[in-house]
Amino acid sequence: MTVRHFLSLLDLSADELRGIINRAIELKAMQQRREIFEPLKNRTLGMIFEKSSTRTRVSFEVGMAQFGGHALFLSPRDTQLGRGEPIEDTARVLSRMVDGIMIRTFEHDKIVRFAEHSQVPVINGLTDLVHPCQLLADLQTYFEQRGDIRGKTVVWVGDGNNMCHSWINAARLLDFTVHVACPEGYDPLPEFVEPAGERVRIMRDPLAAAKDADLIVTDVWASMGQEEEQAQRRRAFADFQVNAELMLKARTDALFMHCLPAHREEEVTTEVLEGGQSVVWDEAENRLHAQKALLEFLMAEKV
Numbered sequence: 001m002t003v004r005h006f007l008s009l010l011d012l013s014a015d016e017l018r019g020i021i022n023r024a025i026e027l028k029a030m031q032q033r034r035e036i037f038e039p040l041k042n043r044t045l046g047m048i049f050e051k052s053s054t055r056t057r058v059s060f061e062v063g064m065a066q067f068g069g070h071a072l073f074l075s076p077r078d079t080q081l082g083r084g085e086p087i088e089d090t091a092r093v094l095s096r097m098v099d100g101i102m103i104r105t106f107e108h109d110k111i112v113r114f115a116e117h118s119q120v121p122v123i124n125g126l127t128d129l130v131h132p133c134q135l136l137a138d139l140q141t142y143f144e145q146r147g148d149i150r151g152k153t154v155v156w157v158g159d160g161n162n163m164c165h166s167w168i169n170a171a172r173l174l175d176f177t178v179h180v181a182c183p184e185g186y187d188p189l190p191e192f193v194e195p196a197g198e199r200v201r202i203m204r205d206p207l208a209a210a211k212d213a214d215l216i217v218t219d220v221w222a223s224m225g226q227e228e229e230q231a232q233r234r235r236a237f238a239d240f241q242v243n244a245e246l247m248l249k250a251r252t253d254a255l256f257m258h259c260l261p262a263h264r265e266e267e268v269t270t271e272v273l274e275g276g277q278s279v280v281w282d283e284a285e286n287r288l289h290a291q292k293a294l295l296e297f298l299m300a301e302k303v
């Protein structure tokens with residue numbers, strides 16, 4: 001049997017994605033009841049982090065522990081990866097020892113090459129191109145709060161970055177529309193926009209884009225690896241802040257999401273982040289439940 005990887009949401013069918021979201025909601029309820037459920041007993045997940053992380057690291061590590069398994073944190077600073085051992089060699093060696101591997105890195109191509117040489121499932125914990133694990137949690141959160149997202153309007157405000165690309169992929173799979181409000185020069189890549197067809201609209205006016213939105217989403221203006229562009233980006237995105245005025249354009253029952261970490265008073269005001277429409281803390285918690293559903297899907301024995 002060929003091994004399944006999760007490098008992008010598009011590695012799942014729409015039915016599989018819906019299945020993982022529903023399972024995440026079930027696993028959350030089981031965890032809240034403190035039920036012991038250990039489908040990954042004695043299994044190990046290797047986790048390679050070439051960028052910083054709070055949520056991704058903790059959610060995978062805790063998820064593996066709750067499932068009766070173990071997670072191993074590997075940083076390039078103290079593995080041979082940081083000293084130039086080829087990614088292909090690392091993949092072959094690690095995948096002979098662990099049962100699954102999560103990677104957070106820069107170039108997406110690196111995780112693709114890793115997966116090509118891995119005998120065990122590889123999970124994308126964020127690359128410069130996409131952040132599919134975050135979308136599992138975001139979709140779970142939307143389904144919990146409002147039901148199915150099919151036919152809804154999601155408004156992305158800010159950089160056409162890895163999170164924006166992942167929302168576009170989600171729209172293709174689950175049949176909803178994404179309005180991307182971004183300044184010129186910061187559009188999502190055509191390789192994501194073009195195949196999405198009518199599901200995505202690039203707009204320059206965030207207030208117009210937010211009209212009738214069911215969900216407003218944003219992210220930092222400078223992602224990890226873009227630290228030197230910070231000042232220039234602050235100027236470019238000055239008019240792309242999610243604030244009370246923008247939220248007023250959306251539907252009255254619209255939600256606000258942010259993958260975190262957030263920069264208050266830059267991409268979002270404190271008022272919105274801490275306000276009644278914000279579901280960011282549920283979204284963060286759901287990283288745990290959604291990734292447990294993913295780990296079970298990829299790594300547990302099928303009975």
Ligand code: CP
Pocket residue numbers: 052053054055056057126134259260261
């Ligand atoms: N949202 C997210 O991926 O957070 P971390 O960078 O803390 O993992």
Ligand code: NVA
Pocket residue numbers: 126131161162163219220222223224259260261
């Ligand atoms: N776009 C952000 C997401 C962080 C979770 C980044 O890549 O830094």
